[in-house]
Amino acid sequence: MIPPVLYPYQLRYLRDPAKFKAAMFARQTGKTFTTTLEIVNHVLEGMAAGKPARWTIMSISKARALDAMDNGVKLHLQAYKTAFKAVEVDLGGDDLAFEVRLPGGSRIRAIAANATTARGMTENLFLDEFAFHKDSRAIWTALLPVVSRPELMLRIASTPNGKNNKFYKIMADNDGLFSRHTTDIYQAVADGMPRDIEMLRKAMKDPAAWAQEFECRFVDGGAAWLxxxxxxxxxxxxAGNPALYAGQPCAVGMDIARRGDLTVITVLENIFGLWIAREIIELQNVKFSDQMAELARVMRQYRVVCAAIDQTGMGEKFVEDAKDLFGKERVAGILFTGPAKLNMATALKEAMEDRKLLIPVSVELRGDLHSVKRVQGASGAPRLVADRSEVEGSHADRFWSLALAVLASAGEVVDFSLCASAGTTAGAALNDYESTDRGWGTVTRVANGY
Structure with a gap:
């Protein structure tokens, strides 16, 4: 019952009859497709022998569960010209089971994984993308008594996702319990899968993500701050779209550079307590006067309550000039001492862990945020370092700009539009800028080309 459309690495995995089997495949190499084929084969063979079989697929989300059914289970059943009934079963709350029912009592269903649902299982199980399951250890604890029954099978398939999850433990242990299969992108291509490895690597632009997603290496996220x-x-x-600015108070972070590294300005808008990155501006090898012009544009365009600017080294005079232009109350100069960097990074991490921050989908930003590591200093005190090799053209500049913006957001948010004198005050603070009666962020240029 094996259609002749599989590559050798898929056939090796498919033909392995082990009770406990784990597959670590590179991205988009067919791990879910192959495992759902094995499930369908097992069910149909059981039906032919008069032995009904039941399987549950536990996915990382409802959308992925539905995809496993539509582009896996149903596809294979249709290829075998097998009649089935597809239903959706309400499991309570927001939980749904996508199910196919076959003659004789056999069933295959797919659900979003959680430990509570797992405790009620009494059937064969497939943990799809297990490394990405929330609370994977709790799910494993709940499932182990189920699959310990001699007649039931367990299938696990995933791409790596660091070392802080149960999938890493399963793949790393040499316990004789699991039959393990690993297929990186190089093996998949060697076995005939048509992929341009160099094109994929260049498109990824992130060595750590490439190592994990395509080379099947467990990148140790323990040292990464985020x-x-x-x-x-x-x-x-x-996020990242200035056109969506809703006119709410903003916080700005600016990491300064002149040669080599990036100057990055991050604008966060406060929407009911959620800080959304409305704009991230990147400047490289740009004169300080032009950097000030860009900051002035930001201060005009948005209602900026506070701008936190890197005052270290070359930033000293820049911060002084910014305070003269935009007001000492709105500009904070931050010296990048060890403790200050740790405090900023901690505030950023907490905001992201608490889901109080939205950022654009960007390979460069993602790599920059992941490039900062926590290491132990010679004195034993922790310090933060950035790996230049992880993101081309940046030394965590986007990370520190975002951290500065989060720091700026920590102050009391004042709605200056409620103050009749806001425009006049702004004009006094900005000296050579016109004052207005429309609040912060609407001051227009007079003299300096800003």
Whole structure:
């Protein structure tokens, strides 16, 4: 019952009859497709022998569960010209089971994984993308008594996701319990899968992500200040678009550079307590006067309550000039001492862990945020370092700009539009800028080309 469309690495995995089997495949190499084929084969063979079989697929989300059914289970059943009934079963709350029912009592269903649901299982199990399951250890604890029954099988398939999950433990242990299969992108291509490895590597632009997603290496996220999980949970397609600015108070962070590294200006808008990155401006090898012009544009365009600017080294005079232009109350100069950097990074991490921050979906930003590591200093005190090799053309500049913006957001948010004198005060603070009666962020240029 094996259609002749599989590559050798898929056939090796498919033909392995082990009770406990784990597959670590590179991205988009067919791990779910192959495992759902094995499930369908097992069910149909059981039906032919008069032995009904039941399987549950536990996916990372409802959308992925539905995809496993539509582009896996149903596809294979249709290829075998097998009749089935597809239903959706309400499991309570927001939980749904996508199910196919076959003659004789056999059933295959797919659900979003959680430990509570797992405790009620009495059937064969497939943990799809297990490394990405929330609370994977709790799910494993709940499932182990189920699959310990001699007649039941367990299938686990995933791409690596760091070392802080149960999938890493399963793949790393040499316990004789699991039959383990690993297929990186190189093996998949060698076995005939048509992929341009160099094109994929260049498109990824992130060595750590490439190592994990395509080379099947467990990248140790323990040293990374922000894990890919934390970063990914804060990414949103609605962030990074200035056109969506809603006119609410903003916080700005500016990491300064002159040669080599980036100057990055990050604008966060406060929408009911959620800080959304409305704009991230990157400047490289740009004169300080032009950098000030860009900051002035930001201060005009947005209602900026506070701008936190890197005052270290070359930033000293820049911060002084910014305070003269925009007011000492609105500009804070931050010296990048060890303790200050740790405090800023901690505030950023907490904001992201608490899902109080939305950032654009960007390979460069993701890599920059992940590039900062926590290491132990010679004195035993922790310090933060950035790996220049992780993101081309940046030394965590986007990270520190975002951290500065989060620091700026920590102050009391004042709605200056409620103050009749806001425009006049702004004009006094900005000296050579016109005053207005429309509040912060609407001051227009007079003299300096800003």
């Amino acid at each position: 894990s890919f999980d934390i970063i990914g949970a804060c990414e949103s397609a609605s």
